[in-house]
Amino acid sequence: MYKYDNYDQEMVYTRVAEFRDQVERRIAGKLTEDQFKPLRLMNGLYLQLHAYMLRVAVPYGTLNSEQMRMLAHIARKYDRDYGHFTTRQNIQYNWIKLEDAPDILADLATVEMHAIQTSGNCIRNISSDQYAGAAADELVDPRPYAELLRQWSSFHPEFSFLPRKFKFAVIASDEDRAAMRLHDIGIQMVEQDGAIGARYYAGGGMGRTPMIGPLIRDFVPVADLVSYAEAILRVYNRYGRRDNKYKARIKILVHEMGAEKFIEEVEAEFAHLQGQNIDAPAAELERIKGYFEDPAFETGLSDEIDRSDPDFAVWLDQNVHTHKQPGYAIAVISLKPTGGIPGDASSAQMELMADLAERYSFDECRVTHSQNIVLPHVRKQDLHAIWQKLVEAEFASPNLDLISDIIACPGLDYCSLANARSIPVAQKIAQRFKEIDRQKELGELKLKISGCINACGHHHAGHIGILGVDRKGTENYQLLLGGSGAEDVSLAKITGPGFDEDGIVDAVEKVTDVYVAEREDGERFLDTYRRVGMDRFKEALYG
Amino acid sequence: MKILTGNDLKTGDVVWWTGYDWSRHVSDAVPVYDNVTDVIAREIAKRAVSDCYTVEAEKTDDGVLPIHIKEKIRATGPTVRPDLKISPPDPAAGNWVI
Amino acid sequence: MDNLLRFRDDEAHEEPAVTLDGFLDQSNATAVRLEDGEDARQLLPFLDRLALIEIGFSAFGDGRGYSAARILREHGFDGEIRAQGDVLIDQIAFMRRCGFDSFSPETPLDPGDAEKALARWNHVYQHAADDRQPIWNKRHGQ
Numbered sequence: 001m002y003k004y005d006n007y008d009q010e011m012v013y014t015r016v017a018e019f020r021d022q023v024e025r026r027i028a029g030k031l032t033e034d035q036f037k038p039l040r041l042m043n044g045l046y047l048q049l050h051a052y053m054l055r056v057a058v059p060y061g062t063l064n065s066e067q068m069r070m071l072a073h074i075a076r077k078y079d080r081d082y083g084h085f086t087t088r089q090n091i092q093y094n095w096i097k098l099e100d101a102p103d104i105l106a107d108l109a110t111v112e113m114h115a116i117q118t119s120g121n122c123i124r125n126i127s128s129d130q131y132a133g134a135a136a137d138e139l140v141d142p143r144p145y146a147e148l149l150r151q152w153s154s155f156h157p158e159f160s161f162l163p164r165k166f167k168f169a170v171i172a173s174d175e176d177r178a179a180m181r182l183h184d185i186g187i188q189m190v191e192q193d194g195a196i197g198a199r200y201y202a203g204g205g206m207g208r209t210p211m212i213g214p215l216i217r218d219f220v221p222v223a224d225l226v227s228y229a230e231a232i233l234r235v236y237n238r239y240g241r242r243d244n245k246y247k248a249r250i251k252i253l254v255h256e257m258g259a260e261k262f263i264e265e266v267e268a269e270f271a272h273l274q275g276q277n278i279d280a281p282a283a284e285l286e287r288i289k290g291y292f293e294d295p296a297f298e299t300g301l302s303d304e305i306d307r308s309d310p311d312f313a314v315w316l317d318q319n320v321h322t323h324k325q326p327g328y329a330i331a332v333i334s335l336k337p338t339g340g341i342p343g344d345a346s347s348a349q350m351e352l353m354a355d356l357a358e359r360y361s362f363d364e365c366r367v368t369h370s371q372n373i374v375l376p377h378v379r380k381q382d383l384h385a386i387w388q389k390l391v392e393a394e395f396a397s398p399n400l401d402l403i404s405d406i407i408a409c410p411g412l413d414y415c416s417l418a419n420a421r422s423i424p425v426a427q428k429i430a431q432r433f434k435e436i437d438r439q440k441e442l443g444e445l446k447l448k449i450s451g452c453i454n455a456c457g458h459h460h461a462g463h464i465g466i467l468g469v470d471r472k473g474t475e476n477y478q479l480l481l482g483g484s485g486a487e488d489v490s491l492a493k494i495t496g497p498g499f500d501e502d503g504i505v506d507a508v509e510k511v512t513d514v515y516v517a518e519r520e521d522g523e524r525f526l527d528t529y530r531r532v533g534m535d536r537f538k539e540a541l542y543g
Numbered sequence: 544m545k546i547l548t549g550n551d552l553k554t555g556d557v558v559w560w561t562g563y564d565w566s567r568h569v570s571d572a573v574p575v576y577d578n579v580t581d582v583i584a585r586e587i588a589k590r591a592v593s594d595c596y597t598v599e600a601e602k603t604d605d606g607v608l609p610i611h612i613k614e615k616i617r618a619t620g621p622t623v624r625p626d627l628k629i630s631p632p633d634p635a636a637g638n639w640v641i
Numbered sequence: 642m643d644n645l646l647r648f649r650d651d652e653a654h655e656e657p658a659v660t661l662d663g664f665l666d667q668s669n670a671t672a673v674r675l676e677d678g679e680d681a682r683q684l685l686p687f688l689d690r691l692a693l694i695e696i697g698f699s700a701f702g703d704g705r706g707y708s709a710a711r712i713l714r715e716h717g718f719d720g721e722i723r724a725q726g727d728v729l730i731d732q733i734a735f736m737r738r739c740g741f742d743s744f745s746p747e748t749p750l751d752p753g754d755a756e757k758a759l760a761r762w763n764h765v766y767q768h769a770a771d772d773r774q775p776i777w778n779k780r781h782g783q
């Protein structure tokens with residue numbers, strides 16, 4: 001994986017020093033809260049329901065064991081011994097003190113980590129495919145391109161006061177595991193006439209007005225990757241709405257301007273930027289690629305796995321994914337134990353994951369957008385040992401992509417913008433469907449919960465989505481059906497009137513009953529929904 | 544009645560106005576009246592709190608608690624982590640935790 | 642103009658800046674002021690006649706002026722570009738990179754603080770309107 005050189009390291013240390021100075025000025029009264037807020041946000045520090053919250057970046061979701069151990073250390077030393085992995089492949093701590101924040105950033109910097117641009121109206125941490133470098137279906141590893149964009153976007157002088165936040169996702173396979181079309185800019189690396197280039201989408205997003213990003217350009221040569229992004233950002237910075245923060249995302253600009261006109265503007269800007277030296281020298285991409293070369297895979301390993309332990313076989317079938325290298329597999333650690341808090345991990349669990357990564361996965365792990373942790377490169381022959389360690393730690397839920405593998409935002413338990421709690425609903429649903437056989441019977445079913453319209457829990461992209469709303473001061477939940485954040489991207493639709501907390505659990509059960517009754521061979525919940533349509537489900541819900 | 548709340552500037556802790564200082568425990572909160580704007584301005588200027596505002600509250604068997612669920616959770620801690628509760632625990636929240 | 646912080650060797654321009662509309666109506670003025678969101682490209686035909694372009698920041702969070710300054714520099718403007726309005730200490734390093742070379746903030750900046758802020762970053766990651774080499778060029782001996 002990528003390693004900092006002295007330049008990268010110095011940039012991060014400089015940022016720590018700068019932020020330390022800003023915090024001192026705030027505490028000394030030289031900065032008002034209004035002036036300080038954007039500065040702390042650009043360092044990932046929010047003020048949330050109970051305390052400050054710190055969001056630490058995990059660039060393109062890749063971590064080594066030392067970094068994971070540092071995350072555990074921070075949880076233990078500065079927080080309450082746990083952290084929350086997010087849908088944007090980052091981690092959040094909920095109980096941070098402002099006075100500690102500079103020290104935390106200094107600790108992170110020692111392992112090449114930071115919280116730079118994890119919040120604020122700037123280009124955020126760039127997300128990618130959690131199986132990058134390991135998946136059998138990828139064209140190239142997307143992370144070198146994401147790293148190039150990370151460098152370009154870090155401390156970008158022109159784009160640090162955008163109309164609103166700006167999120168990139170970069171993938172390189174036809175299967176979309178990163179909700180790429182639901183990002184402000186989505187990039188798929190593709191091949192044309194033997195050359196690699198970027199297919200650019202722009203103007204996707206969730207939030208209160210979800211939109212699927214339209215195609216902006218089919219092929220941008222790698223040599224122009226950065227200048228094309230610069231052109232889009234400049235058009236957005238100049239024309240994005242600033243009168244209403246709910247209409248300030250690029251998706252609104254693309255929508256209001258129309259994709260065609262938007263593309264015209266971008267192309268004009270891109271043409272203007274030619275010859276301005278925006279792009280990195282070709283040698284830089286080569287240098288970065290060097291860090292993402294395959295680890296030293298053993299050859300001649302067997303693909304045989306002993307399935308005689310039935311519990312192991314269940315985990316194997318559900319949580320293990322095909323690897324490009326014979327004898328290897330991708331193993332996913334579910335952070336969704338039945339009744340647990342989706343995405344939360346204690347410092348002890350982080351340490352266990354670090355140990356497993358170090359021992360079995362070439363020192364690497366990944367954070368997924370569905371809030372799980374991946375061991376990307378494990379030998380098939382080690383899977384049983386890994387599983388046993390997970391079982392010992394009660395960390396071996398075999399529920400990947402099943403109904404209890406729920407994405408849930410922090411909701412009203414932690415978030416000051418929330419209307420309703422998300423976590424208890426996730427817990428109750430997981431409890432209702434706790435028999436794994438029943439879950440497997442329902443097959444792939446992506447259930448996603450947000451505690452308010454901001455959609456941090458991706459409810460628009462859930463096969464089943466749940467949205468918390470405030471109904472006269474009490475929590476209420478709307479049910480949505482038919483969304484997808486994958487390559488068959490679609491936006492979920494609201495079924496009708498909302499439910500209370502117990503009602504929503506019943507409602508989820510009812511729609512799964514409809515699916516079981518209606519499905520044809522091999523259909524997932526989503527496929528059945530698309531075929532039979534909303535009415536059949538509505539009937540079951542509202543009679 | 545209304546009570547005054549904010550977040551401690553340096554620690555971020557949720558704090559409640561006791562009439563002369565800030566407490567982490569909502570049970571120490573006292574009712575505030577129309578003249579509260581002076582207190583707000585003074586406490587922000589002193590940088591005791593990063594921001595502060597009033598919320599509707601009522602007396603319950605457990606002492607003073609905000610009425611709205613969001614402020615109630617702010618006062619008592621996340622409902623899904625009873626181990627992290629700030630006193631007094633909200634007995635009803637237990638029903639949620641599995 | 643007590644608050645003026647200037648990074649140019651030439652004499653400060655005295656003539657008051659006219660509005661963009663005013664300038665486009667009678668274009669013999671030598672100083673013009675762009676408000677947030679006014680299109681810098683409208684000035685392109687007149688750049689060689691202008692000594693000062695003042696860009697207003699009504700609120701520090703409105704970043705349109707950064708693009709405006711950079712566009713002017715990309716088209717070769719070498720007169721003064723002044724940031725006026727809600728201009729804060731933590732922004733001036735970015736503004737310098739986008740081509741601003743003078744600052745007239747509403748609330749005066751402490752010159753010591755300003756110097757510190759401008760000296761902080763030894764390296765930059767990307768190309769902008771200044772002549773600093775991005776890290777990726779330095780890495781490869783450029």
Ligand code: HEM
Pocket residue numbers: 046048053085086087088092164182183184204205206207208245246249408409410414415416417454455456457458
């Ligand atoms: C608790 C603190 C958080 C706050 C205050 C917060 C705030 C917001 C807001 C205001 C939006 C809407 C932006 C817009 O529509 O313009 C948003 C979107 C989003 N947030 Fe969060 N969020 C928080 C936590 C999280 C967490 C924990 C995750 C991951 C689990 C997350 C991931 C996202 C994603 C994926 C979106 C959708 C992006 C889009 O609209 O395109 N956020 N957040």
Ligand code: SF4
Pocket residue numbers: 409410411412415416417418419450451452453454455456457
């Ligand atoms: S969706 Fe709403 S409640 Fe959930 S984390 Fe985002 S802002 Fe908070």
